[in-house]
Amino acid sequence: MNELFSFRNPYFVAAVSVAVVYFIVSAVVGLIVLPYAQAQPNFTGLWDAICSAAGLPRPTPSGEAPPLPFKVSNAVLTSTTMAHPNQQSIGRGATLAQRCAICHGPTGISRADSPNLAGQYASVIYKELLDFRSGARTNAVMTPFAKNLSDQDIVDLAAYYAYLPRLPAYHPEMRIPLPRIVIYGAPLRGIAPCGACHGSLDNKAGAPWLEGQSAVYMRAQLEAFASSERHNDINEQMRNIARTMTPEEIDQAAKYYASQPPEIVKAMQ
Ligand code: HEC
Numbered sequence: 001m002n003e004l005f006s007f008r009n010p011y012f013v014a015a016v017s018v019a020v021v022y023f024i025v026s027a028v029v030g031l032i033v034l035p036y037a038q039a040q041p042n043f044t045g046l047w048d049a050i051c052s053a054a055g056l057p058r059p060t061p062s063g064e065a066p067p068l069p070f071k072v073s074n075a076v077l078t079s080t081t082m083a084h085p086n087q088q089s090i091g092r093g094a095t096l097a098q099r100c101a102i103c104h105g106p107t108g109i110s111r112a113d114s115p116n117l118a119g120q121y122a123s124v125i126y127k128e129l130l131d132f133r134s135g136a137r138t139n140a141v142m143t144p145f146a147k148n149l150s151d152q153d154i155v156d157l158a159a160y161y162a163y164l165p166r167l168p169a170y171h172p173e174m175r176i177p178l179p180r181i182v183i184y185g186a187p188l189r190g191i192a193p194c195g196a197c198h199g200s201l202d203n204k205a206g207a208p209w210l211e212g213q214s215a216v217y218m219r220a221q222l223e224a225f226a227s228s229e230r231h232n233d234i235n236e237q238m239r240n241i242a243r244t245m246t247p248e249e250i251d252q253a254a255k256y257y258a259s260q261p262p263e264i265v266k267a268m269q
């Protein structure tokens with residue numbers, strides 16, 4: 001028995017030799033041959049090829065990350081962003097909001113398909129306005145109204161709209177049963193239930209309140225995230241979700257959220 005793991009045992013020697021040779025061959029193939037076999041390896045040397053194969057981050061030739069072809073959001077949100085608006089800020093916001101009423105409604109509820117702003121989380125309005133102003137989010141109709149806002153204007157408008165009550169929407173939709181994608185998300189595709197971020201279960205900073213929003217608007221946003229035409233979501237949170245949703249799921253989710261009464265009505269039922 002003791003002889004089994006001994007170099008005097010020819011079978012043991014053979015087995016160890018085979019394992020060692022196998023290890024060396026696979027290291028050479030995996031770390032050197034295969035990396036060089038790629039279409040455009042661009043390695044600066046052997047060690048670079050090995051590091052690349054091992055998955056270590058490599059600097060680009062210029063030493064910097066390649067620039068993105070579009071602007072991304074530079075807004076910084078924390079759970080306390082806009083948490084304590086004061087009355088003065090809300091009052092100033094009300095005056096500023098007069099120029100927004102033509103599209104977003106005098107009570108913050110849109111009569112057309114512009115998003116409702118009444119009762120939206122202040123942090124969302126704040127972030128979206130920063131993004132429209134910086135160009136991280138663009139829309140031919142909305143962008144001109146954000147371009148000239150000062151930082152204080154943005155804070156005040158966010159405080160005002162968040163303070164307004166969530167009223168019933170102007171575009172009543174048939175109540176439809178909860179679609180699977182909204183209740184469960186799609187665990188196999190890495191989609192959490194929508195409410196885990198959007199408020200009904202939990203609210204992740206920056207995720208808008210969706211109930212009562214126009215279905216046309218929400219469908220358009222989901223399609224824009226899926227195509228990356230809208231790309232202001234931090235860490236691609238929403239793009240990653242929308243890309244893996246089917247057109248039917250997008251349609252069902254948009255219709256479902258549009259058909260939901262705003263919270264204030266729910267509380268009275
Ligand atoms: C001429 C119409 C119009 C006016 C005026 C207007 N908006 Fe908008 N707004 C829109 C449209 C349309 C969108 C949706 C843009 C899109 O589809 O990406 C929008 C989007 C927004 C959003 C993003 C909401 C969300 O849920 O993502 C905010 C916040 C906003 N507007 C605030 C304002 C404020 C504040 C003003 C006034 C200073 C204003 N808007 C004036 C049409 C308008």
Ligand code: HEC
Pocket residue numbers: 115127128181182185191192193194195196197198204205206207208210218219221222232233234237238241253254
């Ligand atoms: C991991 C968190 C997360 C989950 C899960 C999630 N979302 Fe989002 N969603 C966000 C964030 C954050 C934004 C805001 C992006 C931004 O503009 O910064 C957003 C934006 C949106 C918007 C645009 C709303 C507006 O007014 O601008 C829609 C519509 C939307 N999500 C629908 C959905 C649906 C439907 C689901 C479920 C299938 C879902 N989301 C799941 C985080 C999430």
